[in-house]
Amino acid sequence: MLLGKWKKMMLSLNATLQNVGRELAFERQARQQMEKHLPAKQGLITRQASKELEVAFFAYIGSIEQHLGAGQIVVFDKVITNIDSTGSIGGYHASTGVFTAPVDSLYVFYATLMAHNNHASHYLIVHENQSVATILVDGSNHWFDSASGSVVVVLSRGDTVSVKQLESGDHALQGAPIAGESSFSGFLLRQHFRGPAPIG
Incomplete structure (x- = not known):
């Protein structure tokens, strides 16, 4: 009986880890997409800051x-x-x-x-x-x-x-x-x- 519960827990944990792995992969892809645009945005911010007058x-x-x-x-x-x-x-x-x-x-x-x-x-x-x-x-x-x-x-x-x-x-x-x-x-x-x- 304990062995059956342990197997169910392991299967549930395995499923959770797979879901977390998929979410991490999705987050990684989203971050990579954002990073493609980041240099352009940083350049824009730098240009705007350089226009600030003192x-x-x-x-x-x-x-x-x-x-x-x-x-x-x-x-x-x-x-x-x-x-x-x-x-x-x-x-x-x-x-x-x-x-x-x-x-x-x-x-x-x-x-x-x-x-x-x-x-x-x-x-x-x-x-x-x-x-x-x-x-x-x-x-x-x-x-x-x-x-x-x-x-x-x-x-x-x-x-x-x-x-x-x-x-x-x-x-x-x-x-x-x-x-x-x-x-x-x-x-x-x-x-x-x-x-x-x-x-x-």
């Missing part, structure tokens, strides 16, 4: 920026990072304080400003001469003060972004006895962004 900059004021008047662009003259893998018109220009978009994309910008002792004023992050953010820096009463602002904007190729002084009068920003008291930075967040039109 655009980023970080700059700060190297000394006290004095006598800022209404509408004057703040020039962040000490450039730490300025990457534009497009090799085109884009990037940040330390002589003018202006960033020019090299491609249509979604970008992020940050500005941190420190008022020089006994100065208080408003600054703007400006896209194509239109304010997109306001930063109040109040260094009155013989105190230094800093404030920051950030924006996320869709830019077309050739669009500009900068930081400007808002009010008339004589204003000053603290430069860099150490580094980066007043800084401006930005980077490309998403290439060829095609979102809905801005509201407003």
Whole structure:
């Protein structure tokens, strides 16, 4: 009786092993078929990755920026990072304080400003001469003060972004006895962004 059960178990195990063998053979064939197409797909991925652009900059004021008047662009003259893998018109220009978009994309910008002792004023992050953010820096009463602002904007190729002084009068920003008291930075967040039109 035990021998009969053992034979049935062996036959059942044999059948299971044959089924597993057939499934493994099927999986092997399917994998071989996929591998025939894999080099082409890898090439496509590599080509797509190579088209990803890198655009980023970080700059700060190297000394006290004095006598800022209404509408004057703040020039962040000490450039730490300025990457534009497009090799085109884009990037940040330390002589003018202006960033020019090299491609249509979604970008992020940050500005941190420190008022020089006994100065208080408003600054703007400006896209194509239109304010997109306001930063109040109040260094009155013989105190230094800093404030920051950030924006996320869709830019077309050739669009500009900068930081400007808002009010008339004589204003000053603290430069860099150490580094980066007043800084401006930005980077490309998403290439060829095609979102809905801005509201407003």
